[in-house]
Amino acid sequence: MIDKKIIEExxxxxxxxxxxxxxxxxxxxxxxxxxxxxxxxEHCSYKSSKIHLKKLPVTGKNVVQGPGENxxxxxxxxxxxxxxxxxxxNHPSYIEPYQGAATGIGGILRDIFTMGARPIALLDSLRFGxxxxxxxxxxxxxxxxxxxxxxxxxxxxxxxGDIYFNDxxxxxxxxxxxxLGIAExxxxxxxxxxxxxxxxxxxxxxxxxxxxxxxxxxxAEFDQDSExxxxxxxxxxxxxxxxxxxxxxxVMAKDIIVGIQDMGAAGLTCSTSEMAANSGAGIEIxxxxxxxxxxxxxxxxxxxxxxxxxxxxxxxxxxxxEVQQIFSKWDLDAVTIGQVTEGGRLKxxxxxKIVVDLPVDAIINLCPVYKRESKIPSYLKSETIIKPFPSPxxxxxxxxxxLSSATIAEKEWxxxxxxxxxxxxxxxxxxxxASLLRIKNSKKALALTLDGNSLYSYLDPRTGxxxxxxxxxxxxxxxGARPVGVTNCLNFGNPEKPEIMWQFKEVVEGIxxxxxxxxxxxxxxxxxxxxxxxxxxxxPSPVLGVVGIVDDVSRAVSPGxxxxxxxxxxxxxxxxxxxxxxYLKCVFNMEKGIPPQIDLxxxxxxxxxxxxxxxxxxxxxxHDISEGGLSISLAECSLLSPLKIGxxxxxxxxxxxxxxxxxxxxxxxxxxxxxxxxxxxLNLAKKRKVKATVLGKTGGDRIIIYHSNKKxxxxxxxxxxxxxxxxxxxxxxxx
Amino acid sequence: xxxxxxxxxxxxxxxDTYYALKNVFKQKTTFLWHKEHDLKNVDCVILPxxxxxxxxxxxxxxxxxxxxxxxxxxFALRGGLVLGICNGFQILLELGLLPGAMLRNEKLKFLCQFxxxxxxxxxxxxxxxxKKGQILKVPIAHFDGNYxxxxxxxxxxxxxxxxxxxxxxxxxxxxxxxxxxxxAESIAGLINKAGNVLGMMPHPERASEVLLGSEDGRxxxxxxxxxxx
Numbered sequence: 001m002i003d004k005k006i007i008e009e010x011x012x013x014x015x016x017x018x019x020x021x022x023x024x025x026x027x028x029x030x031x032x033x034x035x036x037x038x039x040x041x042e043h044c045s046y047k048s049s050k051i052h053l054k055k056l057p058v059t060g061k062n063v064v065q066g067p068g069e070n071x072x073x074x075x076x077x078x079x080x081x082x083x084x085x086x087x088x089x090n091h092p093s094y095i096e097p098y099q100g101a102a103t104g105i106g107g108i109l110r111d112i113f114t115m116g117a118r119p120i121a122l123l124d125s126l127r128f129g130x131x132x133x134x135x136x137x138x139x140x141x142x143x144x145x146x147x148x149x150x151x152x153x154x155x156x157x158x159x160x161g162d163i164y165f166n167d168x169x170x171x172x173x174x175x176x177x178x179x180l181g182i183a184e185x186x187x188x189x190x191x192x193x194x195x196x197x198x199x200x201x202x203x204x205x206x207x208x209x210x211x212x213x214x215x216x217x218x219x220a221e222f223d224q225d226s227e228x229x230x231x232x233x234x235x236x237x238x239x240x241x242x243x244x245x246x247x248x249x250x251v252m253a254k255d256i257i258v259g260i261q262d263m264g265a266a267g268l269t270c271s272t273s274e275m276a277a278n279s280g281a282g283i284e285i286x287x288x289x290x291x292x293x294x295x296x297x298x299x300x301x302x303x304x305x306x307x308x309x310x311x312x313x314x315x316x317x318x319x320x321x322e323v324q325q326i327f328s329k330w331d332l333d334a335v336t337i338g339q340v341t342e343g344g345r346l347k348x349x350x351x352x353k354i355v356v357d358l359p360v361d362a363i364i365n366l367c368p369v370y371k372r373e374s375k376i377p378s379y380l381k382s383e384t385i386i387k388p389f390p391s392p393x394x395x396x397x398x399x400x401x402x403l404s405s406a407t408i409a410e411k412e413w414x415x416x417x418x419x420x421x422x423x424x425x426x427x428x429x430x431x432x433x434a435s436l437l438r439i440k441n442s443k444k445a446l447a448l449t450l451d452g453n454s455l456y457s458y459l460d461p462r463t464g465x466x467x468x469x470x471x472x473x474x475x476x477x478x479x480g481a482r483p484v485g486v487t488n489c490l491n492f493g494n495p496e497k498p499e500i501m502w503q504f505k506e507v508v509e510g511i512x513x514x515x516x517x518x519x520x521x522x523x524x525x526x527x528x529x530x531x532x533x534x535x536x537x538x539x540p541s542p543v544l545g546v547v548g549i550v551d552d553v554s555r556a557v558s559p560g561x562x563x564x565x566x567x568x569x570x571x572x573x574x575x576x577x578x579x580x581x582x583y584l585k586c587v588f589n590m591e592k593g594i595p596p597q598i599d600l601x602x603x604x605x606x607x608x609x610x611x612x613x614x615x616x617x618x619x620x621x622x623h624d625i626s627e628g629g630l631s632i633s634l635a636e637c638s639l640l641s642p643l644k645i646g647x648x649x650x651x652x653x654x655x656x657x658x659x660x661x662x663x664x665x666x667x668x669x670x671x672x673x674x675x676x677x678x679x680x681x682l683n684l685a686k687k688r689k690v691k692a693t694v695l696g697k698t699g700g701d702r703i704i705i706y707h708s709n710k711k712x713x714x715x716x717x718x719x720x721x722x723x724x725x726x727x728x729x730x731x732x733x734x735x
Numbered sequence: 736x737x738x739x740x741x742x743x744x745x746x747x748x749x750x751d752t753y754y755a756l757k758n759v760f761k762q763k764t765t766f767l768w769h770k771e772h773d774l775k776n777v778d779c780v781i782l783p784x785x786x787x788x789x790x791x792x793x794x795x796x797x798x799x800x801x802x803x804x805x806x807x808x809x810f811a812l813r814g815g816l817v818l819g820i821c822n823g824f825q826i827l828l829e830l831g832l833l834p835g836a837m838l839r840n841e842k843l844k845f846l847c848q849f850x851x852x853x854x855x856x857x858x859x860x861x862x863x864x865x866k867k868g869q870i871l872k873v874p875i876a877h878f879d880g881n882y883x884x885x886x887x888x889x890x891x892x893x894x895x896x897x898x899x900x901x902x903x904x905x906x907x908x909x910x911x912x913x914x915x916x917x918x919a920e921s922i923a924g925l926i927n928k929a930g931n932v933l934g935m936m937p938h939p940e941r942a943s944e945v946l947l948g949s950e951d952g953r954x955x956x957x958x959x960x961x962x963x964x
Contacts, residue, residue, distance in 0.1 A: 153786040155747025239789025417845045419876040421941045424751045
């Protein structure tokens, strides 16, 4: 019998339970309740976010597939499409960092090859607590090894991403993983269950008891006992998934299957009911035929298991043998466990009895949608005010301090553990403004980036959302790529708290406005709520993944200075904006103030201008100004320069010097240009109404900045390089 | 002249190697399937990088038992050219075609980075187009590349000039820092006594195009091609 306690244990409300009873016309049995608890979980149903996500622009002439499928698809020309998506694996990564992160990679890759695309790139956006705490260090070490362990083995390069540190992630780290694949436009596969009587095949790993309730776990707050949920985390097997990729792509190259869906969160339950619902059909399966790793599993356990590396295929009736032959070539199980039926019901047999008989429409489409209450958070009043603070006495020292802060410091310690050159497409090594992957047999390249500053979003969510989009697009512009599609991972606290809901609503509004202004469609993504541990929520943390196209890879531009004697030019305007800066956090331990504001029109003008100068080969390097401000961006141009070229520059603006050096005003890019091209560049800037200021020249082996004829920064490049390069290895005590 | 690239379950540089041979060097190239007993009359067999069988046991240990490896062994004993890259090197060690073994990298982390290797022996079919002492910039990507052998074996391979590549710095100096994975004698590439089977940890196929950051890996393929033509 289902009682109140069981309902609560399944994370359903009594109202939701009553709706289930009403929809199916009777009380569900325990397996059926388990199915609803998964598919009506926040993680699977988007019940709290749906109404807000409608604001995002999702259409465009290049969109082949918008939100709602395993991944979004954008036409990239020459008969090819890019298939990409971002997903969170936050909770599992906190409980069991290695496997949590590893299975996150496994899951996102399945989303990509399920659609017929060969995955060619992984990026990840990671958020940890400060590394001064040993626990955070061990989480980071585990997560990075997990990503490496899975991604390296399966042979998909991890080419970039970002990492931020903040105490709000100490009890709730974020692991957001992005994958992109390439497919032929006329060979895309969907999660369809068409053709009554067509066989349903189970392929891949055997089913065990691992991961039961994973999706429900991702839909609740954590408490002191969260460590006990460790058995809920699945264990990844990248080798098995590598075989699955090859077998599935081989099957897809032939005309022998109708539809395919991976078994990710909610395993068999989700794949069967989604495929059926997508096609208005039903599915009947027999659990006795499901390959099992353990004995004595109940239907409940089998339907809710999240064992990894499994897929469901609807094959053409007379092609089953051919499908099985291919899987057997790759030493994988491919077993017919049921068929497509008429009538839109999910029927599950077990030991001769029907143990589940539910309308798929109820499972997939009729989950209640909530318009949750929202309220402006009370913290905004006090936290947005910055009390007066002194200016530093020695700006050189401050610059070095910022360069060695974990958020700004060089991340080679991390990306050296990732195979980022496999598949021979990696044109830019990690560390550039965007990752750059050539498209074989073409002049084009794909540029990829992930971005999101959560402190901005905490203190002005709408602006935070806008900036996340703007900065990601600016990163692309700096390498010479035009943005073509967006995927987003929205990490927030408990949406049942009105203040969290307000943050969410505002961030989505900001993202929507920016995407509309830049005219780029959102093709999907993921919402991760309930990032709270013991009642404390993370900062609102949108992570934007933007995909761009470079028409001619030979013209792409990297951030490092190229040669001595080039002119350094600032595009955009300096403003006195120090709120939410890395400088305030790092030097004064203040996470306060109002983030820099952004004018989307101006932003677009700067980006368009940068793209134009790159297409005309007017610039040698381009680097976006973000955390740490103008001085950090300039220093990075030296540190990322293959020859470690220094510079001597002068800045003039009349404002607080620390704001000029370290403020994070948006819509600014630092470029360098050969002297004979500077005039042309400045003329073009004037024509395009972009402010372009020549700051000085590259050269020498020092980083020198003057203000009002006074030298305010003077550091040997080597010293800056050491501070920047060794900060993270020093923390982990390896070099 | 024809190249064969073996596919083991878990190989992940098979396509990269095929791409380099076929598209960059315009060579006839075919895949060889590990379950078969057919070398398809190729003139050079390449065991590519990857994680054969997941490398859950010792790297390369299970792949060494693949059906096709019987033919590869015979082919090598007949003097056929065999190149093992990364996981392929590990497999050659497991097959016993090369002496020694691989340990985990000294610092116990996977390492993916551009490094430099110095050509120690340019009298092999895989390196004769290079100058002795030439420095090549090539990437590595491995967890188990810390070459190990008994002192007697090390003496033996040195005596026979079997060390083809050593990890060095950009100027060709050998030192601890340049020997990133801690290999004995800074060994990055090792050839058998007969001089027809080479194992190397760096990936020449990832350094055959300017776009990818280095073309220095070309010299290895160009040497093989020149030798076979």
